[in-house]
Amino acid sequence: MAPQDPGFRTLCPTRWTVRAASLQSVMQNFSVIQSSLDSFADMAKRDPEMSARCTGVAAQFSSFDFLFGVALGEKVLKLVDNLSKALQHKKMSAAQGQVLAELTIKSLALMCTEAEFSNFWEKLIEKQSKEDVAEPSLPRKRKRPCRYDEGSSGHFATCIEDHYRVMYFSAFDMAIQSIKSRFDQPHYKIYSKLECTLLKGAAGESYTDDLSSIQELYCTDFDSNILQTQLLILYSHFRETAVTPALMDVVDYVKSLGKPGQLLLSEVVKLIRWILVAPATNATSERTFSALRIVKTYLRCTITQARLNHLLMLHVHKEACDSLDLELCIDDFCRESEHRRNIFGSM
Known part of the structure; x- marks a missing residue:
């Protein structure tokens, strides 16, 4: 080349x-x-x-x-x-x-x-x-199989x-029909309605049709009147940010409220749990299988299960690992056994 x-x-x-x-x-x-x-x-x-x-x-x-x-x-x-x-x-x-x-x-x-x-x-x-490619040509005319025969000889292109x-x-x-069939599934529509109810409520948009759709499935599992009130509280927060909230923005905000705040938004918490229990994409979990081949190479074929789990945790959660204090990690490592303290010392 x-x-x-x-x-x-x-x-x-x-x-x-x-x-x-x-x-x-x-x-x-x-x-x-x-x-x-x-x-x-x-x-x-x-x-x-x-x-x-x-x-x-x-x-x-x-x-x-x-x-x-x-x-x-x-x-x-x-x-x-x-x-x-x-x-x-x-x-x-x-x-x-x-x-x-x-x-x-x-x-x-x-x-x-x-x-x-x-x-x-x-x-x-x-x-x-x-x-160096041959000229295009018409394929040889072939008789349609009997199982597909509907009384006609079939269509053969002349050009x-x-x-x-x-x-x-x-x-x-x-390609179009494949995408439609993937996203037109009944369960996916319900899942999408759950997210739309939460996000539209946080953004101050109308979510009446979405709420009525999920009520048919969940019935008495939540109180729609209380949910509408709590979504109004959620909107009062995100209105000040002047940014259209995403799903993880709402989740992070509810987590930051702690237990008292989550009791105030109890129906919203239910909605979030239903959404998070079945994530919209499983790409994150699939990446773990891809990481397994990267971590466990042919040179590491005798690695133990405990060490493999630790290495995968470090590889998958790179952002969390970058924020760790290495000196504290080393100190914890040395304090686990007297043998390590004798070799590496302590802080």
Whole structure:
């Protein structure tokens, strides 16, 4: 690879929802990958299996369908990646996630136009002419399976551009429907209504519809009249800050009140507990599994469970660790045993 060529990005084997950058690096290094595969196939002639693999991958790179799929995947996943990364923030709430999902759906819908496809097709044909890629062609007509036969012979595109146009719009429709199905779940809507009731009440906005929705589920678990009064008290605080409160802002404020203040906002505390018992995003807990592979390396394969737990706590809670007084930690470490005091001394 030449120094001016951009580098490759690794492909994640488990999460394809954050791989737009990887597909972009493939598009930018298309000719480099093709030449590298040919070189690998020549060098691996003594190994028939490896040579066959390199030849097979090179054949895929020379087909127009592969180029079309990589380019379309990059275009779709750019917007989906942006949503995925935003939803993984540890302070993300369900109500905010719903807004972000709707914005992403609108952005994807803007890509489903004839003008956008024409622009995409022109750039793709220009890319194909520069690379060692075959010309686009229509697939062989195949008879529809009997289980799908409805008495018609099916639709076959007569134009190459029409054939790929169908796949283009289908990819964006699938992405839009996947996002909608994820955020249109009944339980998620109730969870979002809980957050909207709390946040709108703290911001002084109308939350009548949201409150009536959660009343149908929780019924006698809380007193709606007292809740409305306590939300008014909450609004009196956040009105002075002149900042639209987020979920964690409300949680931190209620925590700072202590027990007497929480008794004053007892129904609000119930609402917060229902929200926090099932967080809107589990990205924080998933990062613990990612950290496990970073902490427990192959060189630390004999680490004990207690030491592993301690190292993971330090790795996960980095912000809290940075605020610790190291001298006090060292003093506590030495005071735990006489042997340590004899070696390290004490403050």
